[in-house]
Amino acid sequence: MERVTLRIPKQQIEEVERMVETGEYPNRSEAIRAAVRDMINEDNSERRDKKRPWARA
Template sequence: MQRITIRLPEQQISVLEKMVDAGEFPTISEAIRDAVRELIEKRANRILSDSDQLSF
């Protein structure tokens, strides 16, 4: 797994922290990974003509 750095507005970070505190995710990183997975699943076919090019 590679590390990336992102910048988010304080309000979004606060919501992510509340989601972790509520037990929806173990960490903020996992919440963001989940969001990225969901985005890729929804939009990957728009970019790739052959879905076999992606490995999840």
Template structure:
């Protein structure tokens, strides 16, 4: 497994910590891996036909 360093806003990491504390995830890393898996599955499951346009999310750099 590769190690990745990323910067996350304090409020978001606090939410992740709450999910760990309530037992939803065993640790922060697994919570973040789960979010990445979900994002990738959404991308893969949403393959569109060339004639179809799908709304894409846009993210603002913080």
């Protein structure tokens, strides 16, 4: 796994921390990894639908 440094607005980090505190995620890193996975999966789904417009129904 590679380390990535990024800047995130304080309000968003506070929301991530809240998800960690409530047990939704074990830590901030896993919460952010989940968000990236969701973004990639959504993008892949949109690309797949564009290739097969009939699959939207």
